[in-house]
Amino acid sequence: MEMETITENQKVKVAEKLKKMFGHMDRREMEYCPIRDVMALASDKWSILIILYLGYYPVMRFNHLKKRVYGISNKVLSERLKVLEADGYLCRTMFPEVPVRVEYNLTDFGHSYLQKLIELSEWATTYSDTVISNRKRFRKG
Amino acid sequence: MEMETITENQKVKVAEKLKKMFGHMDRREMEYCPIRDVMALASDKWSILIILYLGYYPVMRFNHLKKRVYGISNKVLSERLKVLEADGYLCRTMFPEVPVRVEYNLTDFGHSYLQKLIELSEWATTYSDTVISNRKRFRKG
DNA sequence: CGGCATCCGAGTAGATACTG
């Protein structure tokens, strides 16, 4: 598995960041958890793709998105768009023409999320082969 | 909404990265998509929390994880652990004592993912209030 | 065209009980 090796030093840095994030959650039970509750919505596969495509094409209409986000259904797409709009990631603009035109684009908040998302996606693209072969190896033995 | 403003310059950089990622997917339909297919598994809310906690506590046992990953059920936890192991993110070690002891820890591959995940989680923690208030505002008007 | 409403089947989650 070729991969930039993670040094012990990096692991320590990571541990420090985690301590900041988790330190205060450590004692009590986490009825509310930002990672679980906030990110769950914006980190499912469809939402990720929607946000990434809206980063790529600054403005998109419904059917354009549907073509690009391959495999998504009308229903799910419109649901996700609604949720992402509600959470402030994207902005929906309707032009009352005939036929109606509706355009979607990222808000500044959405762009801020997009930046984080891109790094994760780059990672996923880079290592997807590793994951696939891991899966196969695991199934066999 | 206080947030480091995203400059046009940054947007351009992001667009370039996206072009690299999406450029080759642009023409054809994406039957296979690493982001959708690989990341979906490792980016659901439970998997994220499991990986983050395994970054925080280098070694954890089943019930320890269950206590920390608040709200997860036996079934889902054991399913997720199995998938994450299969994809190579974590390593499961069984000690045939009585009673059995099973320990989970991240692989190097898992640590590499953890690093990306942490930034996303930091973002989520920082802006969770923004998202929550966005949601409320949207519901009202 | 750009959706939303509805229905239905399949899969998933959760609770509980149980076992090696």
Added chain:
DNA sequence: CAGTATCTACTCGGATGCCG
């Protein structure tokens, strides 16, 4: 202790049809 088994409930996704 570390899960599995089982059952139920619910959510999700896909297909279809409707409407402005």
